[in-house]
Structures are given as C-alpha cells and as structure tokens.
Amino acid sequence: MARIDTRNSSRYWRDPHVPGLSCLAADFTSHEYAPHSHDAFVVAVTEAGGSEFKSRGSTEEASAATLLVFNPAEPHSGRMGWSKRWRYRGLYLSKPAIEAVGRSLGIGATPYFTANAFKDEALVASFLALHQALDDGRDALEEHELLVSSFGVLFRRHGSGGEPIPAAPRDRELAGLVQALMNERYSEELTLDEMGTVVGLTPFQLIGLFKRATGLTPHAYLTQVRLKAAFRELKAGTPIVEAALAAGFCDQSALNKHFKRCFGITPLQWLRAARG
Template sequence: MEEEAAPEREGEWARHWQYPGVPGLDLLQARYVRHSFSRHSHEGFVVGAVRRGIEDVFLPEGTVRARPGTVVMINPEVPHSAKAGVPEGWVYSTLYPSSQLVATIAEETTTLRGTAGFAETIVEDPDTARLVHEVHRAAEAGNALAADSVLRVTVATLLRRHGRSLPARKPLAAGARTAAAAKQLLEERMADPPSLEELAQAVGVGPFALLRAFKAAYGLPPHTWLTDARVRRARLLLDAGTTLAEAAVAVGFTDQPHLNRHFTRIVGVPPGAYRRERARTYKTAGGSPA
C-alpha cells in the first residue's frame, strides 16, 4: 500500500501499541531526541526502520548506526541499548513480532531448520524498510488484511535474505548452571531480591564468579537483568488491568515514579501511556484486559 507519509510532529513523541488485527505483534512508532534506551532484551524479535535521523544501537558485537534505508533486526534475548546518533534524534517504526509468529512465517516460507532468526543485525534494504512503515500505516488505518499481509511479507523477506538457524541449546556448563540458578532465585524473589553476596552464597560461588557467569550467560549483570525482568513483569500486569501503583509494588520498584523511570527507558513510553493503549486495544477488539 503506497500512501503519502503524514507530516512529522515536532518534539519527542511515541506510541507503543497492539493492533487486534495482527495477533502476536507489538508496534512502536516514535521520534526520540533526548530519550535513550537502557540495556535490555526482548522475549521476541525486533525489526526497526528509521525514517529520519540516526539511531545508535549498542549490541554485544558493537554499535550499529541505523539511518533511513536500513533495517535493524535483533533476535530474542539479545541485550541492547540505543540513543540518538545525531542532535535532531531519530524517527522510526519498530515491529516486535513474537517468537511464535516468526517461527510460523519461517516454517511456511523458508527452508531454515530449527529455530529461525537473523544472521545480521543491520542491513541496507530500503524496500523492506518501506514495508516496515507500511505495516504501521495499515494498522493505524484499521486495515487488518493489509497489516497482516505486509507484516508476513516483511518478515519472510528478511528471513530469506538475512536469516539463519539459531544455535541449538546445549547442556549447561557449570558457569551457566550457576547463572540459571541465580536467575531463578531473582525471578522468585523479584519484589525482595537478595544482595549480590546473598545471591552468590545461595548458588555456592563467590560474588565475582557469579557476576562473570551471569553476564556470560545473559549478557547483563544481575542487577541490570533484574530491572529488565521487573519491567517485563510489569507489562504483563498492566496488560491484565493492574494499576500502576499496584504493578510497581508487585515487581519490587520502590514507588510509581521508580517504575515510570525504568519502564520508559526500556519500553520507550511511560507505563500510563502503555496501559491506555492496551485498554484501547482491548476495547477495539471487543474484549477485556482482565
């Protein structure tokens, strides 16, 4: 669908939402100037296309500069952060397809074996970058047929051109088992986490050994991973209709402003705006967030 782009709004703005016509997909459209994303990861995939300006994305293998005509692709659980690469910031459209949705598309349209993912983080691909923007335009217009169709073409095209089979999970080595045990304990005690020393004692290693093992396994130190995990759980609670104050307490943030700060730096919008969009999504779909 070829449509003229709407005039750009001035200042910073962002919308993070779901479109009922395309299950398994979150969408973010934004202009950021001063905003920066703290280090985090996603359970599903990230596919982003910059329309104006430059976004610097910091990944384990280095920094990529996303500019118009490029597509950024990030596999699940890959830690990353981002900020403006130029003083005027960047305007972009991002798709967050679930792992299940990508797997379904890969099975139908590619010969990739096992778990399909992306071999590259950034590519020059103006045609597919335009498709990313078109998914947003179709969803905003309420055109479910076009949004779903263009999304599937976008993901299938990227997988065929830049896809690979992600490495199979191997039996955990000693350090990885230590990290997994620590992660499980943090998940269980999210609202009242142990200190680093207590956590290390619980899994039977020293604090520095735990720091090394945890970062090697998850790409983040335990405290950064915990903040990311708290925001993920807060999103689920907000999806279910929980109030902001209740969600903040439930995941272990000291108060609602604490939730606001970390949520915004990871998700890209404040939790109140996120919850309002979810409520509108459920209303549009004829359902309930509860």
C-alpha cells in the first residue's frame, strides 16, 4: 500500500516480485534530508529539477543527467539547493534483493562504489524505465529484465571490487532453444530464470545472448511472439479480450499497448480496417 505525504508528494511501496526491493517516487518543493544512512543499497534518478547532497565530505548535485548510488550504511544528506523542485525516483535494495540480483548476474559479491554520482545518461534512462515498470506493476518479465540489465551495466561499468560478471556464450543455437520454448509456451508467464535454466545461463547472460542473436531482449522477443499469436486469434474471429489472454497478455489493455507500439494502431483499428 502506497504511503502519501500531503506536504510533499511522495509514494513508497515494496515490489511483490523481488523480496527486499522497495521503491520511492517523490516530488519535493520544500524538503531537506538530515544526515542519515540506509541499510539498503540505494539508486536514485531525477526526473525534474534537482537538489544538492553531501556525502564523503563533499557537496554534489543531483540532476536529470546524474545517477546517484549509495552503498549500504553510507551517510549522506540532501536539500533543495538551487532548484525549486525535485522530482525523483529511488530504488532501495536490502540484502535479499541484492542477493537476488547477484544470482541473476551470476556473481556472489556485489561491487563497492567509490563515488556517489555518475554522469551516465543511458544508465539513468535504463533505471528510470525500470522504476516506471515497477510502478506500473503489470509485467513481471519486463520488470525482471530491466532490473537485471540495469544493475548488470551499473556493476560492470562503475563498480569497484566484487566479482566480474561472466560473459554469455555467443551461440545462436542456445538462443534458438529459448525461442522454441517461447513459441511453444507464449501463453504462460515465462520468467528469465526459467528460460535461462533451459540453456544453463543466468538471466543476465540470457539477455546478452538474445541481444546478440536477435537484436531484441527476451521480453521484446516474447512480446513479438505473443503479438503474432494475437494476430492469429483475431483473424480467426476471436474477441479482442479473449485473443489477448490466449496470446499471453495479462489483459486487453496490455495487448493494445504493445500492438500500438509495434504497428501504430490498436487491434480494434486493425480489425475495422481488415473488415473494410
């Protein structure tokens, strides 16, 4: 259940799919954080405005181009500073969540971060997409895929120490086995762990393998398989709601969203055009 702060808009919730993962969406105009620390590993991205924060004895800025990272138990404070508004999203990973991410990456020890702010716009966009997917809460596979890929890139690109993330085998045959699984069981709630187990890969390795072999992530490829299945159902005269469920989408709204993203029109518009 989200908690609402009426003085400054903020929402806090725990993700049901990843034990130990909590999320915060905040929109502040008059807030100041006293020096504090978290038991959790913290990642934050700014959507609008910004703030100043103090950590490691220096003052830095939070902005839309900066990814903020705080190690567990690392003291820091913050205030609005130069900006009249700060809208941001935060991810808090306690030990169970960190261990779950580590298993998905195939590592036993997560890196330590020697800095708190990273100018990495691509990674900022990746974590923003992850948080928005968690906020939407409608597609567990997409959430897990974004979680694994975002933290995998963060650890590999900016972390110090820990363990190197194993490279995925460059083998199209392995991708073909997972594709066959998708084509056979697209109507089920397939997970990255389940698909990776079929070919002996971690979720992070599976994502890398799919990108090289198909140019798509596993979630994007499975979505294409499901859209093709929905096409077949619609052509056969199946009602849109039933076609969505038969193709593996959680409801008609999910089918509409992905259909329009790929084809520029909704299934209903496509049906009308086909009938015309």
